[in-house]
Amino acid sequence: MIKCVDWLKNQLYDSIMFKSDDMSIQKYEEIKSKNKDMKYVISWIDEFSNIKTNDTAKEQFKENIKNLENKNLSNIKDIKAIIENHNNNDKNKIKNNFSKNSSISSNNATITIFSSYIIFPSELIDDIEEPSFDIFSLESHISQNTLPCISIYIFNLYGFYSLINYKTFEKFITKITKGYIHSNPYHNDIHAADVTQTCMMFFQNGNINNIINLDKYNLCALFLSCMIHDYKHPGYTNNFLTNSNNDLAIMYNDKSILENFHVAQTFELIYSNEKYNIFKDLNKNEMNTIRKKMINCVLATDMVHHARLYTFCNINITKFAINEGKNVEKIFDNLTEIQIIEKQQDFMDLLIHSSDVSNPTKPFNVYMNWANKVMSEFYRQGDKEKEMNLPVSFLCDRENTNLPKGQIGFIEGVVLPFYMNIIKFFPLLKFTVENCQNNKKLLMKMLEEEEEQKKKEDNKDESNNNNEEKLFNIIHIKSMKNKDENEEDNSSFKDENYININNNNNISNNNNEESNENNNNEKLL
Numbered sequence: 001m002i003k004c005v006d007w008l009k010n011q012l013y014d015s016i017m018f019k020s021d022d023m024s025i026q027k028y029e030e031i032k033s034k035n036k037d038m039k040y041v042i043s044w045i046d047e048f049s050n051i052k053t054n055d056t057a058k059e060q061f062k063e064n065i066k067n068l069e070n071k072n073l074s075n076i077k078d079i080k081a082i083i084e085n086h087n088n089n090d091k092n093k094i095k096n097n098f099s100k101n102s103s104i105s106s107n108n109a110t111i112t113i114f115s116s117y118i119i120f121p122s123e124l125i126d127d128i129e130e131p132s133f134d135i136f137s138l139e140s141h142i143s144q145n146t147l148p149c150i151s152i153y154i155f156n157l158y159g160f161y162s163l164i165n166y167k168t169f170e171k172f173i174t175k176i177t178k179g180y181i182h183s184n185p186y187h188n189d190i191h192a193a194d195v196t197q198t199c200m201m202f203f204q205n206g207n208i209n210n211i212i213n214l215d216k217y218n219l220c221a222l223f224l225s226c227m228i229h230d231y232k233h234p235g236y237t238n239n240f241l242t243n244s245n246n247d248l249a250i251m252y253n254d255k256s257i258l259e260n261f262h263v264a265q266t267f268e269l270i271y272s273n274e275k276y277n278i279f280k281d282l283n284k285n286e287m288n289t290i291r292k293k294m295i296n297c298v299l300a301t302d303m304v305h306h307a308r309l310y311t312f313c314n315i316n317i318t319k320f321a322i323n324e325g326k327n328v329e330k331i332f333d334n335l336t337e338i339q340i341i342e343k344q345q346d347f348m349d350l351l352i353h354s355s356d357v358s359n360p361t362k363p364f365n366v367y368m369n370w371a372n373k374v375m376s377e378f379y380r381q382g383d384k385e386k387e388m389n390l391p392v393s394f395l396c397d398r399e400n401t402n403l404p405k406g407q408i409g410f411i412e413g414v415v416l417p418f419y420m421n422i423i424k425f426f427p428l429l430k431f432t433v434e435n436c437q438n439n440k441k442l443l444m445k446m447l448e449e450e451e452e453q454k455k456k457e458d459n460k461d462e463s464n465n466n467n468e469e470k471l472f473n474i475i476h477i478k479s480m481k482n483k484d485e486n487e488e489d490n491s492s493f494k495d496e497n498y499i500n501i502n503n504n505n506n507i508s509n510n511n512n513e514e515s516n517e518n519n520n521n522e523k524l525l
């Protein structure tokens with residue numbers, strides 16, 4: 001944990017010296033212009049920037065840092081509490097020192113410092129480890145910084161800074177975030193952040209590592225994989241790339257095209273420039289281990305692995321009679337070191353894949369947000385397929401795809417059976433299955449309502465058709481009658497019919513636009 005304290009100390013010093021570094025000034029201006037909601041963060045930085053002009057405050061600040069070093073910090077919550085306490089104490093002192101000549105905000109909001117350049121108010125991420133966390137709410141406050149925010153949080157939480165230099169990691173994750181195509185409706189940096197946060201939330205709530213015992217290298221590899229697992233995703237599926245003879249499909253021989261691409265591009269970035277080389281402080285062996293795990297994890301996000309992972313669960317559940325978390329430790333009994341590594345990789349694959357398909361396990365409003373986004377990306381692909389005369393992929397035809405129906409199919413066929421297995425290993429994750437079942441019920445209600453509505457519309461059409469028929473008969477009978485009565489006066493015949501049609505409007509009780517239109521058509525007859 002000493003490393004973590006060192007890192008924290010550097011963060012605080014960086015904040016003090018914020019304006020002494022050109023790069024920092026640039027970033028400071030950028031934060032200022034982008035994040036209107038973060039004015040209190042900025043005012044806090046302003047306060048601290050002023051410290052260097054006042055020796056007493058600076059000394060006091062150094063003393064606070066020393067006190068921090070003496071604490072035994074075991075997790076992020078301790079760090080947060082200390083920073084908050086530290087901020088509150090210092091705020092008063094600073095106020096006394098600077099209240100005359102600086103515009104200090106009276107806002108006492110607590111600030112969490114996570115990095116030298118990216119600063120997040122702590123209240124936005126208070127529930128980041130909770131199943132109820134709403135990633136869209138975070139994104140709305142720190143636009144396009146969600147992936148760095150969550151990633152940096154996780155690096156603190158698990159102490160990965162003892163493996164990877166924090167400044168290099170910040171540059172790396174910022175570059176990765178920019179590599180995601182933000183304009184993709186679904187496969188963008190927010191989805192990557194969601195998968196990363198979900199995986200962490202599973203670990204924090206599911207007691208997972210007590211069972212699978214991943215060491216820091218494995219954990220770090222898993223979370224890095226989550227962060228980069230859709231890096232540079234073009235917003236089209238593997239199927240589309242194959243059917244359209246895309247260069248990527250040719251390069252990767254139609255095999256896990258995108259997944260190969262995401263991980264290969266990430267390592268190209270790491271090797272291409274020392275400033276992004278997050279592994280530069282590791283030895284060759286450590287680096288190769290993390291690289292190998294990351295390749296496996298990202299390739300496991302291809303849906304073709306779903307059946308393999310589902311079977312992995314089934315086989316172990318049956319073999320060891322696993323239920324409600326009982327007997328799960330037996331999976332690792334009497335295994336060689338290599339077998340343990342392989343088994344751990346299976347669980348890592350399972351966790352990244354389950355996080356990747358976790359949308360239906362979230363609260364309904366969050367889930368619906370994702371469902372709409374994925375459908376709009378699919379429809380965009382369907383349009384492209386039509387334009388290119390390619391077969392339109394499943395769920396991609398906007399003309400005849402129904403969102404609730406498609407999602408119910410996804411829940412019943414993929415997500416629910418999979419998670420039913422997962423909770424046998426990790427029963428504390430039961431809330432995922434409960435959310436999923438609840439979401440399915442709500443979707444079925446939605447579907448019923450849609451079908452009811454459609455039925456009503458069909459009936460209306462039918463009734464309009466019947467009315468048309470009736471009206472036609474009336475006109476016809478009338479006209480025949482008029483014809484008999486006054487064969488020569490054709491003009492009065494037309495006027496009378498016009499009145500009759502309007503009267504019939506009331507009889508049929510159709511006052512909607514459609515029926516009016518039909519009546520208008522009748523008028524023209």
Ligand SMILES: [Zn+2]
Nearest residue numbers: 191229230356
């Ligand atoms: Zn994904």
